[in-house]
Amino acid sequence: MASTGEHHLLSTEIVNRGIEPSGPDAGAMTFSVRVRRRLPNFVQSVKLKYVKLGYHYLTKHGIYLAVAPVVFLLFGAEVKRFGRKELWHMLSNSTGGYDLVIVLALFTLLTFTLTLYIFARSRSIYLVDFACFKPDDDLKVTKEEFIELARKSGKFDEASLEFQKRILESSGIGDETYVPKSIMSTEKTSTMKEGRAEASMVIFGALDELFEKTQIRPKDVGILVVNCSIFNPTPSLSAMIINHYKMRGNILSFNLGGMGCSAGIIAVDLARDMLQANPNNVAVVVSTEMVAYNWYPGRDRSMLIPNCFFRMGCSALLISNRRRDYRRAKYTLEHIVRTHKGADIASFRSVYQEEDEHKFKGLKISKEIMEIGGEAIKTNITTLSPLVLPFSEQMFFFSNLIKRYFSGTTTSEKSSHRLPPVQQISQFEPSSSATKPYIPDYRLAFEHFCIHAASKTALNELERNLGLSDKNMEASRATLHRFGNTSSSSIWYELAYQEAKGRVKRGDRVWQLAFGSGFKCNSAVWKSIRRIEPPATGNPWLDCIDRYPAEALSS
Incomplete structure (x- = not known):
C-alpha cells in the first residue's frame, strides 16, 4: 500500500477479487490495489514563492x-x-x-x-549553429542484439538479463541506438583508456562538424565549456579539446562534472555569463556522456536501469555575442531558469553513484525518482511561466488559484495528506462543487518543445501534466526511439529533429527542458531569428527523418 501523502504521485486502481473462500476472513469481499507511480499534478499545489521568483526575473531591470x-x-x-x-x-x-x-x-x-x-541590459546571445554526433553504423544495436551481447559478455546472470530485457521492451528505445563495442567485452570497460577513447570519438566528431558548418577557426574561440557527468579525467576533457585543436593560450576553459542530464543548459548558462563579461567573443559548449565508463556489470536492479537507457551521443554549440553574427545566427537566447533541489536528502540521493555489495560501481536510481523529479519540474515550470506565458493565461491561472483558495480546495488538499491512503482516494473523487485547477496552455508560449528524452514513462507523464499533444512530444519520443537517452545532449538531437522536418520558422520559440541528478531541472528558451530550412548535410536525422513520426512513438 502507498504511504500517506502520495495521492498526487500514484495512480491507484481498486480491483474486486470476489469472496474470500477460507481463513479468518471467509465470506468477506476482497480487493487488490494496483499502484503505479506518476508525476505529481503540477497545478494541484503551486507554491506562490516560485511564482514570485518568476516575476522577479521578469522585472530585474x-x-x-x-x-x-x-x-x-x-x-x-x-x-x-x-x-x-x-x-x-x-x-x-x-x-x-x-x-x-x-x-x-x-x-x-x-x-x-x-x-x-x-x-x-544584457547583451544579446546568439546561437550561430550546433552539431550532434552520429556514430558509425557498426556501433548500432537492436534491443535483441543488446541482450545477446550482454549475455556473451559473461557479466550478468539470467535474472539480470531478463530484467534488462523487460526494461528495454517498455523503454521507448528503438533498434538503431549506438553503444561502444567495449561494453560487451569480457574485460573491464570502465577504464581511463576506454573513457578517453570514447570521449575522443564523440567530442571530436561533433566539434569537427561544428567547425565545418560555422567556418570558424578553433583559434578564434575565446570561451570553452564542456560538461560530462561521469567521466572526469586529468587533464580535463576541455584540456583534451584545447590540445587536439591547438586553441589559443588565453582561452577561458571550463569543465563541468557530476551534474547529470540537465548540465547542458547549465553549460549554456555559464557560457552566457562569460560572454556578458567578455564582449565581442564566441563560445563553444560541448555536452556529452561516456557510456562505457558508466557501464554497470553487477546485479543490483536499481543500478542496471541506466544500462538500458543511456546511449552514445554528443552535441557542440557555437554561441556568440558579436553583433555581426546576428545575420548568420539561428536563434537568440531569451531565458534560462535553473532549479536545484539538492538541499533535500531524498532529491540528493535520487540518482547516486556508488558501489554495490560486490564493489561494482554504477548509478543507483531511487524508486521515488518520478515523484522527486516531478517536484523539481513543477518548481521550474512555475518560475518560468511568468516569463513566457501570455498575459491572458496568467490572468486565468491566478483567478483560478484565488478562487480555489477561497473555496477551500487548496486547504482540503493540504489536510488530506494526513488521511489514510484509502480515504485519500475517496477524498479526491470528482465533485461538481470543487474548483478544478487551471492548467496554463504552454502551446500559446512555445511553438516547439524539446523535453529531455529520459524515458517513455517520463515523457508520457509530462505530456499528461502539461496538457501537450503527441505532436508537441514528437521530437522527444523520436529522439528516445532513434538515439536513446544521450543525457545532456538529448535536447539538441530534438532540436535537430525539428530542423530536419523544416518546422522552425522565423519568430518561433523553442522550450528546452532538462532534468537530472542533484536533483536539478533547468529550462532554456530560444527564439528563431529566421526560417530554418531543412539541411542537406550536417544533421543526424537525414537518413531516417522520413520514417518519423512512427505509430509506435505514441503507443
Missing part, C-alpha cells in the same frame, strides 16, 4: 523602464509650458533661471536613466 517614462513625461510637461521663443529667451538669458534648472535637471536625470538601462 524593470526599475529603469518604470523610471524613464515618468521622467520623460515630467520633462515634456515642463518644456511644453514654454513657446519656442520663450524657451530660447530662457536659455539665452539669466531670467527664469529657476525653470531652466528644473528643465536641465530633468533632462540630466532622463539621460542618466536611459544610459544606466542600456548598460545594465
